[in-house]
Amino acid sequence: MPARSALSGNARSIARESRVRWARQRRAVRRLAAEALRRGVDLVVAVVVLVVLLPVVMPLLAWWGIYGRPVAREVRLGKRRQVFRALRVELGASRFATWLRLRGLDHSLVWLNVLAGQMTLVGPRAIAVDEPGLADAGGRRFLVKPGLVCLWWIRQRANIAFGSEWAADNEYVASRSLSGDFGILLRALVAGLYGARRGETAERIELFGLPITNVAMDEAVRRMVAQLDADEPRRACFINADCVNLSFRNPAYRECLRTSWMNFADGIGMKLAGRAFGREIRENICGTDLFLFLCEALSGTDKSLFLLGAKPGVVDDLHAWMRERYPDARVAGARHGYFTAEEEPQVIAEIAASKADVLLVAFGAPRQDLWAAENLAATGVKLAMGVGGLFDYYSGRIPRAPQWVREIGMEWAFRLAQEPRRLWRRYVCGNVVFLARVMWWKMRGSGFGTRISGFEDSGFVDARGQGESPVQRTTRRR
Ligand code: UDP
Numbered sequence: 001m002p003a004r005s006a007l008s009g010n011a012r013s014i015a016r017e018s019r020v021r022w023a024r025q026r027r028a029v030r031r032l033a034a035e036a037l038r039r040g041v042d043l044v045v046a047v048v049v050l051v052v053l054l055p056v057v058m059p060l061l062a063w064w065g066i067y068g069r070p071v072a073r074e075v076r077l078g079k080r081r082q083v084f085r086a087l088r089v090e091l092g093a094s095r096f097a098t099w100l101r102l103r104g105l106d107h108s109l110v111w112l113n114v115l116a117g118q119m120t121l122v123g124p125r126a127i128a129v130d131e132p133g134l135a136d137a138g139g140r141r142f143l144v145k146p147g148l149v150c151l152w153w154i155r156q157r158a159n160i161a162f163g164s165e166w167a168a169d170n171e172y173v174a175s176r177s178l179s180g181d182f183g184i185l186l187r188a189l190v191a192g193l194y195g196a197r198r199g200e201t202a203e204r205i206e207l208f209g210l211p212i213t214n215v216a217m218d219e220a221v222r223r224m225v226a227q228l229d230a231d232e233p234r235r236a237c238f239i240n241a242d243c244v245n246l247s248f249r250n251p252a253y254r255e256c257l258r259t260s261w262m263n264f265a266d267g268i269g270m271k272l273a274g275r276a277f278g279r280e281i282r283e284n285i286c287g288t289d290l291f292l293f294l295c296e297a298l299s300g301t302d303k304s305l306f307l308l309g310a311k312p313g314v315v316d317d318l319h320a321w322m323r324e325r326y327p328d329a330r331v332a333g334a335r336h337g338y339f340t341a342e343e344e345p346q347v348i349a350e351i352a353a354s355k356a357d358v359l360l361v362a363f364g365a366p367r368q369d370l371w372a373a374e375n376l377a378a379t380g381v382k383l384a385m386g387v388g389g390l391f392d393y394y395s396g397r398i399p400r401a402p403q404w405v406r407e408i409g410m411e412w413a414f415r416l417a418q419e420p421r422r423l424w425r426r427y428v429c430g431n432v433v434f435l436a437r438v439m440w441w442k443m444r445g446s447g448f449g450t451r452i453s454g455f456e457d458s459g460f461v462d463a464r465g466q467g468e469s470p471v472q473r474t475t476r477r478r
Helices: 004-051 054-065 095-100 110-115 151-157 165-174 178-194 217-227 241-249 251-258 266-276 287-298 314-323 342-355 367-379 390-394 403-405 411-418 420-444 470-477
Strands: 071-077 083-089 120-122 148-151 204-207 210-213 236-237 262-265 306-307 330-335 360-361 381-385
Touching: 004 054, 004 110, 004 178, 083 110, 083 420, 120 151, 120 367, 148 178, 151 178, 151 330, 151 403, 165 210, 178 266, 178 342, 178 411, 204 251, 210 236, 210 306, 210 420, 217 287, 236 241, 236 251, 236 314, 236 367, 241 251, 241 266, 251 330, 262 266, 266 411, 266 420, 287 390, 306 314, 306 342, 314 330, 314 390, 342 360, 342 367, 360 390, 367 381, 403 411, 411 420
Parallel strands: 120 148, 236 262, 236 381, 306 330, 306 360, 360 381
Antiparallel strands: 071 083, 204 210, 210 262
């Protein structure tokens, strides 16, 4: 009997082994098939593109053959760090060169690298052998061929390239699939319409008469953290297309934005408006993204947050989420945002008693920013900001748009689909009004005419002694 059970145990383990081997072989075959398909698609697309570009490519190659110009062979790292030479057209600063560059044709010869199998359509950027920071890249990104487009490329065009390129590359390689590549190609088509950032623009710009602090996410967070040791309390606001529309209807809100310490451009509307006025927005900075970086930056420090807003229960769920995700970030207090005018002094006293450094107000615009402005001094915080639906997202009440939706600048459409009854006016009508406003300001040619003097240093304008400010008038009326 024991001999028979040993025999059947043996047979079971052999069967298991053969199943594992079979699964492994199937995976390998699938991988090979996927690679063959990728290569096939690369070949077909490269041939079609090169045929279409023949009138450009042929003269360039002929010129190169005769004069040894204008093609540069840039040394790049390929799959498994194998060195190859990527072809690039270098025509200097002539008018023809600018014409080619504006149409992306200076990259037309890179399709020969795709044809040669050194590059592929989707993959991490082909980097130089002496790329700065290469030591941090890790080996994973070199498991695949470099590509013409990648996640980082798309996120840069959508202004949401936070973190590092290497992290985005690793994320791509870890989840690489044929359907994923197809999705990246589709997103790249949309992102390509936004175009690359055209040069750097000033750190302080004005859009629709509103001052914008035009910095990247890490700089925004760095300034906020530094502010927590300042003497004067300050406010930061996030301005999206809806906020711009609101600011034209509500003078108090407009004043509140004009007197804020830092305003950040949030959303694809602001990016396109900036582009239309020749003021490139460096990065899309919304409260929901910034919150994560701020929590990270405050973790392990003695600075704390007060969470004010959203429905009862939501703020507690957010607090619980933070305890899990950022256990070293201090939360001095949390309170829901549904209180009466009579309860307001008690809410303010609660915040002041908590000795919090940062106050996040989630009432929705414009109320949150007006409230923060009016009560900034009384709450005793060093930094206050309105963060909209942030609490609803991280508490798990409302799903945030997936990354790919944000990459194509369609987060607003995702929000609209979630709550069409409440949001159709804001997004359907609001977006049309916003675009009309962009065209109107462009026609008037006065997008930024008026300079706002010293807005970086201005706190909320306290009108005591000069009559009541519009901010105070509005919040009192509520
Ligand atoms: N809210 C609040 N008190 C109120 C009205 C609204 O705390 O009196 C909250 C509401 O529960 C939601 C947030 O304010 O969490 C507003 O979210 P909304 O989606 O309007 O903000 P958005 O991010 O779209 O600006």
